[in-house]
Amino acid sequence: MKILLPLVLLLLFASPVLGASLGMSPGTLNLDNVLRGGYAERLVTLTTNSPEPTGVTFEVEGPASDWITTDAENRTLQVSESEPLQVKVIAEPPDDIPIGDYDASIRFIADPSPTEQLEGRAGGFVRTAVTGQITLSLTGQQIVACRAGGFGVSDAEIGFPVDVKATIINDGNTRLTPTVRLDIWDQFQETLLLSRTASGDTLLPTTQDNQIIPVTSEGLAVGQYWANVVIEECGAGEKFTFSIVEPGQIADRGELISLRNKKAAEVGEPVSVIAQFENGGARSVTARFKGTARIDDQVVEVLESEQFTVGPGTRQDIEFFYTPESPGRHLISGRVHYNNKITFERGSILNVKPVGESTELAFLPLLLYVVMAITILFLVRLIVLGRKKRR
Secondary structure, three states: OOOHHHHHHHHHHOOOEEOOOEEEEOOEEEEEEEEOOOOEEEEEEEEEOOOOOEEEEEEEEOOOHHHEEEOOOOOOOEEOOOOOEEEEEEEOOOOOOOOOEEEEEEEEEEOOOHHHHHHHOOOEEOOOEEEEEEEEEEEOOOOOOEEEEEEEEOOEEOOOOEEEEEEEEEOOOOOEOOEEEEEEEOOOOOOEEEEEEEEOOOEOOOOEEEEEEEEOOOOOOOEEEEEEEEEHHHOEEEEEEEEEEOOOOOOOOEEEEEEEOOOEEEOOOOEEEEEEEEEOOOOOEEEEEEEEEEEOOEEEEEEEOOOEEEOOOOEEEEEEEEOOOOOEEEEEEEEEEEOOEEOOOEEEEEEEEOOOOOOOOOOHHHHHHHHHHHHHHHHHHHHHHHHHHHO
């Protein structure tokens, strides 16, 4: 009893310390040959051993801290063991500073999970953090360089543009607007019928983009053709065959795969909603989510996303934000509109509570400790009584 009683008291009044680990890769970011007034970015991956989603915040320190930010300004950062988080670290130095090297550090801080916060009321929790070093090297020399690959050319109905696909990486330190040149030959590759050029979307320095560039097919009759595709700035290209077909031979097909968001939020909290759309057709489509948020079958807000171009055979996450203004069970539902067609409707649920309201009992961990202690004392008493009877 002299040994067991102190152990029981220690169990009752112990203060557990909870906290999940947080890792960052790479740990050092070198941003070289950045122009004054220019732009550079790098991706970092955050990992944790916590099975539950863990909120993450960040702070930047050092001489270059005013020029460093992330793409997390308008989205909620959450990481879990099964879902690592990618964060884009962005540098935008001003145009009136001397050329040279500048340093900064970025610190990611993991907030305790809801379970840790609840259990921490009977003890304490630890906010873990990880710090990455940033070196920014400024130059006054403009560098134009890029790489291109992943080419493709789609079939098209007569009168519609031919879609040229390419993955383009801007390795320079200036903005890049790629130019695609399409040299079109006849079916037997004997006669050059025409050459067309078109401009893609502008890429910031150090960025990568999967682009779909429409090129007019005016002057081409129904039939098979060969095309040499070249991204002129990158000096890269490839040869393809494609067809011009009669109207109606290519049907647009799209599907809203899922509509997802986190399960619970507070009043006034912006919630990211993602509609995953799949283009099952043979040409690119323009897609936009349109829907509503309802409480008890009453529409509380009309929802609409930005417009996205979705390539053939690909999936696109169409993200928009919903800010609930009242508590309750919110039904978010809608369809994706694409090329004058619509998908089947899908929905998701968002449970909204008033600001600061807790949905769990704060005293539950302490109650469990008390039950365990009483059980141990009861077993000890049975053992003592049993020994007395045997004597």
